[in-house]
Amino acid sequence: MSVSRTWAVALTGLRGDLVEVEADVSSQTPEFSIIGLADKALGEAGRRVRNACANRGLDLPKRRITVNLSPASLPKRGSGFDVAIAVAALATTSRMDAAHVAGTVHIGELGLDGRLRPVPGVLPAVVAAHRAGLARVVVPAANADEATLVDGVEVFAATCLAEVVRWHGGVSDAPDLAPVAAATSSASEDVALELGDVVGQPEAVDALVVAAAGGHHVLMSGPPGAGKTMLARRLPGILPPLDDDAALAVASVRSLSGETVTRLSRVPPFESPHHGATAAALIGGGSGVIRPGAIARASEGVLFLDEGGEFPASVLDALRQPLESGTIHLHRSGVAATYPARFQLVVATNPCPCGQHGVPGGMCECAPQAIRRYTRRLSGPLLDRIDIDLRLNRVSSARRDGDTRSVSTAQAREVVASARRRAAARWSDTPWRRNADVPGTWLRGPAAPSADVVEPLDLALRRGVLTLRGYDRLLRVAWTVADIAGHDLLSRDDVGRALFLRRGAAA
Numbered sequence: 001m002s003v004s005r006t007w008a009v010a011l012t013g014l015r016g017d018l019v020e021v022e023a024d025v026s027s028q029t030p031e032f033s034i035i036g037l038a039d040k041a042l043g044e045a046g047r048r049v050r051n052a053c054a055n056r057g058l059d060l061p062k063r064r065i066t067v068n069l070s071p072a073s074l075p076k077r078g079s080g081f082d083v084a085i086a087v088a089a090l091a092t093t094s095r096m097d098a099a100h101v102a103g104t105v106h107i108g109e110l111g112l113d114g115r116l117r118p119v120p121g122v123l124p125a126v127v128a129a130h131r132a133g134l135a136r137v138v139v140p141a142a143n144a145d146e147a148t149l150v151d152g153v154e155v156f157a158a159t160c161l162a163e164v165v166r167w168h169g170g171v172s173d174a175p176d177l178a179p180v181a182a183a184t185s186s187a188s189e190d191v192a193l194e195l196g197d198v199v200g201q202p203e204a205v206d207a208l209v210v211a212a213a214g215g216h217h218v219l220m221s222g223p224p225g226a227g228k229t230m231l232a233r234r235l236p237g238i239l240p241p242l243d244d245d246a247a248l249a250v251a252s253v254r255s256l257s258g259e260t261v262t263r264l265s266r267v268p269p270f271e272s273p274h275h276g277a278t279a280a281a282l283i284g285g286g287s288g289v290i291r292p293g294a295i296a297r298a299s300e301g302v303l304f305l306d307e308g309g310e311f312p313a314s315v316l317d318a319l320r321q322p323l324e325s326g327t328i329h330l331h332r333s334g335v336a337a338t339y340p341a342r343f344q345l346v347v348a349t350n351p352c353p354c355g356q357h358g359v360p361g362g363m364c365e366c367a368p369q370a371i372r373r374y375t376r377r378l379s380g381p382l383l384d385r386i387d388i389d390l391r392l393n394r395v396s397s398a399r400r401d402g403d404t405r406s407v408s409t410a411q412a413r414e415v416v417a418s419a420r421r422r423a424a425a426r427w428s429d430t431p432w433r434r435n436a437d438v439p440g441t442w443l444r445g446p447a448a449p450s451a452d453v454v455e456p457l458d459l460a461l462r463r464g465v466l467t468l469r470g471y472d473r474l475l476r477v478a479w480t481v482a483d484i485a486g487h488d489l490l491s492r493d494d495v496g497r498a499l500f501l502r503r504g505a506a507a
Contacts, residue, residue: 002024003022003024003092004023004091004092004098004102005088006020006021006087006088006091006105006106007019007021007084007102007104007106008069008084008105008107009105009107009125009128009129010074010077011078011080011121011125012290012336013256013290013292013338014124014249014252014340015124015128015337015338016127016128016129017074017128018128018132019036019071020069020070021067021068021069021085021088022068023067023068023089024065025063025065025093026063026066029064030062030063030064031065032047032050032065032067032089033067034069034085035067036067036068036069036070036071036072037075037076038081039075039076039078042069042076042078042079042081045082048082048109048110049082049086049089051112052110052161053089055112055113056160056161056162056172056174057173057174058090058094058162058165058172058174059093059094060090061089061092065089065092067088069081077335079109079117079119080107080108080109080119080121080125082108082109082110083107083108083109083110083116083138083158084105084107086161086164087164088101090165094165094170096168096170097168100136100169101168103134103135103136104134104137105125105134105137105138107119107122107125107126107137107138107139107143108138108143113177114160114162114174114177115159115160115177115179115180116140116141116158116159116160116161116180117142117180118140118182119140119143120255120257120258121255122139122140122146122147122255123146123147123149123252124252124256126139126149127248127252130152130153135152136153136154136156137153137154137155137156138158138164138167139155140157140158140179141157141158141159141179141180142181142182142183143157143182144157145261145262146251146262149248149251149264159177159178159179159180183260192236192237192409193234193409194234194237194409195234195407195408196406196407196408196409197234198230198231200395201226201227201231201395202406204227204231204392205231205407205412206407207390208231208234209238209412210388210484211235211346211387212235212239212412212416213419213484214423214434214435214479214483215434215435215436216344216387216388216435216477216480217323217344217345217346217387217388218344218346218386218387218388218389219346219347219349219378219383219386219388220232220346220348220392221349221350221391221392222350222351222392223351223355223359223392223394224350224355225394225395226394226395227395228392229306229348232272232302232304232346233270234409235270235302235346236267236301237409238412238416239302240417241268242264242300247264247266248264249299249340250299250301251264251265253292253296253297257292258291268302269300269302270298270301270302270304271302271343272304272305273294273305275305277294277311277315278315279312279314279315279318280293282294282315283295284328284337284339285330290335290337292339293328293339295341295343299339299340299342299343300340301343302343302344302346303344303346304346304347305345305347307350308348308349308377308378309349309353309374310377312377313376313377313379316377317379317381317382319345319385320382326341326437328341347386350374351371352364352366352370352371352374352375353366353371353374357371359393360393384467384470387436387474387477387501387502388477388501389503390501415484418483419480419483419484420434420483422483422486423479423480430442435477435483438479440471440475443476444472444475449490453491453495454495455492456496456499457474457475457499474495474499475495477498478495478498479494481497481498482494
C-alpha cells in the first residue's frame, strides 16, 4: 500500500491531542518531508528515522516519503513523534498488519542505532490516548512503568524499532539491543515528618492543623530559629492522602517535568523553590515546549516559599492569579498551555533583613527604610489572599517536660480527616468539598450565618481594615474552626478564632 496511518500524541500542557500520522510513498526524487506544523526538533525526525532504519536492517523506501501530521493546524513539538513516523513510513511497503498499526499510538524518540529513547510526558500522553478510545500504546522500555499506571491500556515497551516492527507482524532479524536506561529519579521518599518533633509552638501547631483541615494559605513571620521551616515541612504529612485523580494529575506533571515516574504517590507534593528563582521557574515556561513550574508541581500539595522577603516582588505577585483561579495559563508565541495550581501556599519570612527586629534580646541594625523595603516585597494584594497569619517567637525552652499539648502527625492527620469529612458532608449538594474552595457569594448567600455571629467581621469591613476578599477568607477559616470543634453551625467563637489567626496573634 502507498499510504499508511498510525497515531501519536501532541501535548500542550497536561492536555493531549491525538495526531494522525500518515505516510505516503511516491515515485519521485528521494526525499523525506514532514508536514503539519512541526517544530525544528520534529522536522529533524526524518534523518533520525532513516539512520535508525538503516542500522536495524529495516528497508525504508528509497523514494519520496511524505509524512503528514493531522490536524495540520495543531502545533506539534518535540521528538516524541519519531517512532510513529518511522512505523508509518515502514508500513507503506513492509508486511505489517495495517489494522494493528492504525489502531496503535506510538510514543518515543529514536536514536541513530534504532533504540527507543525515553521522552517526558508519557503518562499524560497515554491518558490522552485512553480517553480518545485507543487501547494500544508503544512506549520506550524506560517509560514502561509510567505507561502502565493507566488502566485499560495495552502497553508494549520496546527496546528498538525492530521489536516494534515484529510486534506489528513485520519481519526483522535484527539482533536485540540493550535498552536505554531511564534517568535516576531525584524525587524524595514519601516519608511524613513527625509533627511531634516541634517543641514549644503549640499555638502554631494548632494553626497548622486548621490550615490543613481547610486548605488555607499561611504566612509565618518570625526570627531565625523560631521553627517556621520545620512547621512548613510537616504540613504535607497531615494532609489527607491523594485520591486516584489527584495522584494521576501529580504524576502527570512530574512526567512532563522530565522526572522518572514509576508509581502513583498518595503523599501530597511539597515544592520549595529557592528565593533566587525567576518568575518563569515559578509559573513555568521555556522556549518551544512549555514546561510546568513550581506552582504546577505543587498542585494538590504545598508550595513553600522560604525567606519570602528575599523573593523579588514581581515573582511573588505572579502568585496572585493562580491563588484565585486554581489554574495557571501560560501563553507563548503560537501556543497556550494550562496547568493545575491547586496548592496551599506557605510563606515564611523574617521581620527584617537581619531577622532581629522586635526580637527580645536581639539587636537589629537595619535602617527603617531597609525594613520597609524588605516587608513590602509581600504586596498588599498578595497578603489579602493569605488566610492565616502566624507571628512566631523563638522557643524559650528546649525541654518537653510539662508539654501536654504535643500533637503527633497521626493525631493531627485524624483531626484533619474528620474536619474534612464534616466539610464534605455540609457542601455535599454543591460542587465543593473543602472550605477553601467555597466562593464568597455562597458563604454570604445560602450558607450565610446569622448577623450577630459575623458582627465582628461586618465591623472590620465597615472600618476599612478588611476587604471583601478578606471577609470571605475569614468565613472559610471560621467554618474550618467549626469543623474541628464539631459545630454544625458557625458560632461567634469560631469567627473570633478566625480573626485571631488572621491577625497573627498565634505566638
